[in-house]
Amino acid sequence: MTGLEIDGISKRYGDVVALREMTFDVRPGELFGFVGSNGAGKTTTMRIALGVLSADAGEVRYDGAPVTHETRRHIGYMPEERGLYPRMKVAEQLTYLARLHGMPAADAQASVTKWTERLGVAGRRDDEVQKLSLGNQQRVQLAAALVHEPRILVLDEPFSGLDPVAVDVMSQVLKEKAAEGVPVVFSSHQLDLVERLCDRVGIVRSGQMVAKGTVDELRAGGALRLRVDVPEAADGWADGLPGVKVLGRTGAVTELELGADADDQAVLKAALATGPVREFAREQPSLTELFRSVVTHQEVPA
């Protein structure tokens, strides 16, 4: 079982290169976080996967076979540009969308009941979508992606515009879907959320995948950071240690970055030499920091 594979997708609009050999895969049962700056090519990639846009080159595969029109009926999609018929009632609209994905009428209605309850919009089934608050419209939009019981989930910014309760519901639903064996890929700018939820993360820059893997794997590439609380040390206590760079000092806390040739035990000895050491901790760079360093430091060859 190979899940969803995006293989070497390229797309250009005139002279503008939108995607360059975009490649990644989402395994069954995996939550894949798709992050990148605005305009990096996340939405274009998802649109191509859904067949809404055509690619200039490359292939999208599911379960080893190229994605066809029939396969796409199994994808639950939440477009970045949210869209529902404003003057259609919630339940009618969801039933219609489920049926467009090939669900029989009776199953579609049962599924609408199930998902509107699950997502907390059961009381609004007979209201027109335009009468709902933006947050509730968002929940209906998610229901639209889930109502046909998809085997693949592709969600563009599913968390934007949600209140904290809805974020929790959404996270829970995504985890459940993954547990059922569904490959789930979603894009987000809320990197703390991505870090917490996703099994693997892909970072996109200028239409290319520049880093992908688990958050730990991404960290492995970066330099090790230390946070040392040495209240009695003089400024520059850590200068001259081999491979050690002082990032800054706030009060008693000094932030250090250790190169590959540095020895953290040497740093600890130097710290103890200044007096008491209250804290000596490895700092895990957050995904946000990793993202920043990947997106700003690496130059993509033109």
Next chain:
Amino acid sequence: MTTPAPDVRMSPAAAVGLVASREISTRLKSKAYRISTAVTLLLIVVGILAIKLFSGGGADSKVGYTPATAGFSAPLKATGQAIGETVDVIPVADEAAGRAKLADGSLDALLTGDGKSLHVQVKKDLDGNLKDVLQVLSQQVAVSQQVAALGGDPARFQEAVASAKFVEDPPLEQPYDYNGQQLVLGIIAGILIYMSLLMNGQIVAQGVVEEKTSRVVELLLSTIKPWQLMAGKVLGIGAVGLIQMVVIGVGGVVTALATDVLTISVSAAVGTVVWLIVWYLLGFLMYSIVFAALGALVSRQEDVGGVTTPALMFVIAGYVIGISVLPSDPGNTFVEVLSVIPVFSPTLMPMRLAMGGVPVWEAVVSVGLVVLLIPVLIWFAARIYRNAVMRTGAKVKLRDALRAA
């Protein structure tokens, strides 16, 4: 890992059907649609009943005569007949009684005086046609008096004058005898076709733009193909328009036949309704796919009018030419030529067909040309629609939409 659900198989027809049925149920539920259908039908039925009511007596004017003027009553009726004005003559006891009837409106005019010369009294204004009748009659009276004074027999003189006739040799070409009622039917057919092309065409364009504006189109196109969405929309709205057309057409003709307002044969009346429906379908298909493609070019409802205007101009031009030329000159050659050209035929041909006198070959050729043109338009429209419908923001140029892969 759950067992995968069986593969979803949905035929293109099923997809088109789903889209069409959503359009139909949305439109049938809309108040605007129900009200406009009911109001149009009501207007037509009320119009027919009004014609029935006001043309009730059959006489154009009622003229009273006193015992003194009784001699004028028969010549008045005869003169009226000769001129084409039905005059009812009603005896009254005397002038006073006659004036009372004038005052309450049961008489249009009263012949007064001593019966030697023609005197007439009315309540307010003398009707123009009646005036002509009276003028001719008074001339006859004067001529008779002169003939009698010269010693002749006024009765024989009048008889000789009345029986004088010119002889008409058979015409070189047999003209089509247009029936007044069919002319009216033609005008009504023209108005109905025009209104429904205009309305339903705009609804198609607005529906396309609604999907673009609300961005729901992206979600739809992730599961069905652009042509299926476009075809479903056109067919759904077309079906709703057809229901409206059938209700109005059949309702109107049945009322008219039942009240004897329409005295043409039932087969001619049915023929008119059938042609109306055929041409509505052809015209709607032809124009609505163009409107769907044009609608896809813009992203805001405000821009729908602007982008569909060029296509609308053809509908309007056909209608305006038809309605201004045909009622007075149903055999007009210019209109005859235009009515075979596809862009004008949906508005002009049904008017001509309802009026009658259209050679069979013209009817066949005009239908054939539209039937041939429709697939070509579908090809262009599908291409424009596919390329433009996902592009939101500024208006997409027609050239770009046709070119883009």
